Amino acid sequence: MLTDVAVRQAKAKDKPYKISDSGGLYLLVNSTGKYWRMNYRFAGKQKTLAIGVYPAITLVEARKKKDDAKDQLANDIDPAITKSIRKHVIRHAAENTFKAVALEWHAKNTKTWAESTSNNIKRYLEKDIFPWLGNRVIKDITAPDLLAVLRKVESRGAHEKAQRCREYAGRVFRYAIATGRAERDPSGDLRGALTPVKVKHHASITDPKAIGALLRSIHSFSGSYITKCALQLAPLVFVRPGELRHAEWSEIDFNQKEWRIPSHKMKMGDVHIIPLSQQAIDILQSIHPLTSDGQYIFPSIRSNSRPMSENTINGALRRMGYEKDEMTGHGFRSMASTLLHEHGWPHEAIERQLAHAERNKVVAAYNYAEHLPKRKEMMQWWANFLDELVRRARMMNIQINHI
Numbered sequence: 562m563l564t565d566v567a568v569r570q571a572k573a574k575d576k577p578y579k580i581s582d583s584g585g586l587y588l589l590v591n592s593t594g595k596y597w598r599m600n601y602r603f604a605g606k607q608k609t610l611a612i613g614v615y616p617a618i619t620l621v622e623a624r625k626k627k628d629d630a631k632d633q634l635a636n637d638i639d640p641a642i643t644k645s646i647r648k649h650v651i652r653h654a655a656e657n658t659f660k661a662v663a664l665e666w667h668a669k670n671t672k673t674w675a676e677s678t679s680n681n682i683k684r685y686l687e688k689d690i691f692p693w694l695g696n697r698v699i700k701d702i703t704a705p706d707l708l709a710v711l712r713k714v715e716s717r718g719a720h721e722k723a724q725r726c727r728e729y730a731g732r733v734f735r736y737a738i739a740t741g742r743a744e745r746d747p748s749g750d751l752r753g754a755l756t757p758v759k760v761k762h763h764a765s766i767t768d769p770k771a772i773g774a775l776l777r778s779i780h781s782f783s784g785s786y787i788t789k790c791a792l793q794l795a796p797l798v799f800v801r802p803g804e805l806r807h808a809e810w811s812e813i814d815f816n817q818k819e820w821r822i823p824s825h826k827m828k829m830g831d832v833h834i835i836p837l838s839q840q841a842i843d844i845l846q847s848i849h850p851l852t853s854d855g856q857y858i859f860p861s862i863r864s865n866s867r868p869m870s871e872n873t874i875n876g877a878l879r880r881m882g883y884e885k886d887e888m889t890g891h892g893f894r895s896m897a898s899t900l901l902h903e904h905g906w907p908h909e910a911i912e913r914q915l916a917h918a919e920r921n922k923v924v925a926a927y928n929y930a931e932h933l934p935k936r937k938e939m940m941q942w943w944a945n946f947l948d949e950l951v952r953r954a955r956m957m958n959i960q961i962n963h964i
Contacts, residue, residue: 563588568620571595586627588615597623599630603639610640657742659702659733660695666736673830677803682729689714689726699734700743704750711755720756727751764885765892767899772796773954775888776947778881788877790848791859791869795890797841797944799897799915801828802875802890806868808858810849818842818937833916836937838944897943904946910935 563582571580577591585600597612612618612626630640663686671679693710694702707730714723731748738746766772776796782789795805804822813820820835827833837845845858852858855865862869874890894915901911910932 563620565620568595568615582620582624582627584627584631586612586623597626599627601630601634601640603634603641608639608641610644657698657700657737658696659699660691662699662737662740662742663690663695663733666733669736672825676825678828685722685726685729686733689722690730699737702734702747704747707747708751708754711751715756721758723755724758727755763889763891763895764887765895765899766888767896769900769950770954770957772896772900772947773950773952773957775883776951777954778883780951782877782881784877784880785862787848787852787859787862787869788873790844791874792877794841794844795874796893796896796947797838797844797940798835799894800833800835801894801916802871804833805874805890806857806859806871809856810853810858811856813837813845813858815842815845827916831916834933834936835914836933836940838941840944840948841940900946901939901943906939906942907932907935910939914939 563580567580568588571588571590573590573592577589579598580588580590582588587598587600589596589598595615597615597618599610599612601608601610610630612623612630615623618626633640633643667679667683667686674682690710693713694706697706707727711723711727714726727748731746734743734746734748737743766775779789779792782792791805795802798805798820800822804826807826808820808822812822818837818839820837822833822835824830824832848858852860852865857865857868859869859873861867875885878888878890879885898911898915902908913932914936
């Protein structure tokens with residue numbers, strides 16, 4: 562019989578060789594390592610069972626596995642088949658963990674999301690869910706299990722993030738149900754269990770006189786010229802702040818007077834066309850010599866290979882004296898929507914220009930150019946209207962100074 566010393570001292574030779582133990586167990590030694598094997602007969606056939614690799618499996622452990630195999634043979638069970646089934650179960654469980662299903666769901670849907678949305682969802686999963694539930698078999702996860710994880714997020718004061726994590730986890734569970742790997746979605750049982758989040762509205766200025774004063778302040782902005790141009794363009798195009806920051810020169814068509822944002826950069830995943838007024842064209846042409854050698858229209862002050870920081874616009878507004886509850890970079894959208902509606906522009910054209918979601922996804926796929934002639938007319942009118950507000954604000958200031 563083998564001893565621990567004999568197993569440890571066994572060295573590879575020119576050819577593989579065996580060192581027998583008992584009951585069919587032996588150590589196979591070759592140039593790549595030492596392997597435990599067991600010869601046995603089942604249903605009249607000679608077979609070999611791979612037990613493990615030394616030293617991961619010790620002599621004592623190998624003998625225990627041999628004895629287990631002998632017990633199975635005594636009950637007319639082929640230990641090789643038992644091992645194969647066990648490996649299949651383990652592999653199946655690994656393929657059905659929350660993490661495996663979530664990454665599969667994310668990969669299948671990522672092309673339908675804006676790049677920033679895709680990255681955010683993955684970051685939520687990796688930071689706040691995977692560390693605790695990632696390796697759990699998804700069908701075994703209960704509502705209390707999920708709530709315990711979400712409570713950890715809430716404990717940081719991140720109540721809105723906890724709600725989003727519940728939403729994304731729910732999507733993963735529903736995907737698991739659809740693909741046959743779970744039977745129910747426990748996130749649905751958590752409605753009302755998390756701290757409610759008060760809906761936040763982006764601060765905006767909608768009074769015409771106040772808009773005129775804001776635009777005059779932007780015109781007098783003494784900070785970075787790149788930031789000033791971004792501030793000047795923001796009310797003329799009223800896109801989302803992230804879309805403005807990531808604007809690229811390759812997306813601008815000066816001849817057609819259009820800015821076309823590709824679908825992967827849009828929140829709703831559709832190509833978005835922004836008709837450019839002459840005022841917007843003038844701003845872009847003024848900054849063109851400064852940044853056109855790079856990718857981004859409004860690059861970071863640290864590197865022209867990266868877009869402007871997400872805090873730049875709001876930071877500039879604070880420098881100009883506007884608090885966060887008065888005006889934000891996102892507020893230019895509410896400003897345009899409110900005033901355009903008040904002046905009778907078609908709701909459909911305004912909503913399309915704001916790139917709000919089309920409820921009918923099939924229609925949305927073909928409608929990115931919908932209402933384009935009317936939108937071009939509207940965008941030029943809007944730019945002229947803003948100029949008029951600036952003129953009125955300037956005249957009012959002159960009158961005040963003469964009093």
